[in-house]
Amino acid sequence: MTESGPDASxxxxxxxxxxxxxxxxxxxxDVPGFAxxxxxxxxxxxxxxxxxxxxxxxxxxxxxWQARMSDRGELERYARAHHHVVSAAAATCxxxxxxxxxxxxxxxxxxxxxxxxxxxxRAALERTAGHSEWGVKVYASAPPPEEPRPAPLGRVAPAxxxxxxPGAGLAYLERKRGxxxxxxxxxxxxxxxxxxxxxxxxGVAAAVRRLRLHGPELTGGARPQVLxxxxxxxxxxxxxxxxxxxxxxxxxxxxxxxxxPWVPYSFIGEV
Numbered sequence: 001m002t003e004s005g006p007d008a009s010x011x012x013x014x015x016x017x018x019x020x021x022x023x024x025x026x027x028x029x030d031v032p033g034f035a036x037x038x039x040x041x042x043x044x045x046x047x048x049x050x051x052x053x054x055x056x057x058x059x060x061x062x063x064x065w066q067a068r069m070s071d072r073g074e075l076e077r078y079a080r081a082h083h084h085v086v087s088a089a090a091a092t093c094x095x096x097x098x099x100x101x102x103x104x105x106x107x108x109x110x111x112x113x114x115x116x117x118x119x120x121x122r123a124a125l126e127r128t129a130g131h132s133e134w135g136v137k138v139y140a141s142a143p144p145p146e147e148p149r150p151a152p153l154g155r156v157a158p159a160x161x162x163x164x165x166p167g168a169g170l171a172y173l174e175r176k177r178g179x180x181x182x183x184x185x186x187x188x189x190x191x192x193x194x195x196x197x198x199x200x201x202x203g204v205a206a207a208v209r210r211l212r213l214h215g216p217e218l219t220g221g222a223r224p225q226v227l228x229x230x231x232x233x234x235x236x237x238x239x240x241x242x243x244x245x246x247x248x249x250x251x252x253x254x255x256x257x258x259x260x261p262w263v264p265y266s267f268i269g270e271v
Contacts, residue, residue, distance in 0.1 A: 013057040013103045014110045017085040019050050019121045024092045031088045034081050043107060045114035048121055051089050060103055090263045094129040096121050097265055124268040131206060131232050132261030134241055138197050138227035139255040140190035193252045194227035200248055204240055205231035209266045232267045
């Protein structure tokens with residue numbers, strides 16, 4: 001939270017979704033925000049305007065929010081509601097999204113804090129106006145399957161079972177080393193492809209952020225992720241992205257995921 005969480009005894013808190021440059025309040029009338037709160041409204045803060053909602057303070061205490069963080073479904077519900085409001089505002093004017101669960105104890109406290117940050121908000125608006133965020137993920141190619149090579153059999157043991165031929169253990173170790181070498185070469189090639197993809201998208205983007213790679217528990221697949229990046233792209237160049245992704249798939253054979261356009265959360269700086 002922006003402030004330490006409001007006490008459960010407080011009647012209400014002010015939730016701030018975003019700071020905008022001249023939003024159209026009429027475009028937000030059908031956006032619910034959080035179902036537990038009052039209707040969305042605007043709050044002037046210097047020469048900018050915040051999109052806010054009055055919510056029950058008891059639902060956003062530190063204890064309540066920590067409990068919500070451990071409930072994936074509940075956390076996703078709040079994150080989607082937050083994103084829906086931010087996206088609706090961004091569709092009408094340049095918008096700086098604020099982090100999830102940004103709350104203040106009353107309008108006066110909110111206005112004072114937001115006005116103090118107007119310079120940074122202005123810089124973020126200038127940096128992202130007319131741009132959207134696009135995500136690009138690249139996954140490693142699967143290593144080629146090892147050709148089965150049956151081990152030669154030696155003479156028959158007294159119990160009727162074949163004995164391994166001389167040198168069978170060494171052959172097994174060599175096959176093991178060969179398989180590891182193939183996997184390593186495949187992974188190195190995937191990393192080279194990831195850099196090729198990143199370089200190509202950088203040629204279209206105004207700014208880039210390389211994000212932490214997702215593990216298999218998040219990607220849901222056995223193929224490791226080798227690129228997880230997000231690109232700030234001007235609106236007049238967005239039409240180039242699908243074509244670029246298709247060309248890179250054809251030339252590299254890589255599995256490339258392109259997602260967007262999104263509100264440029266990753267490029268607003270520390271606000």
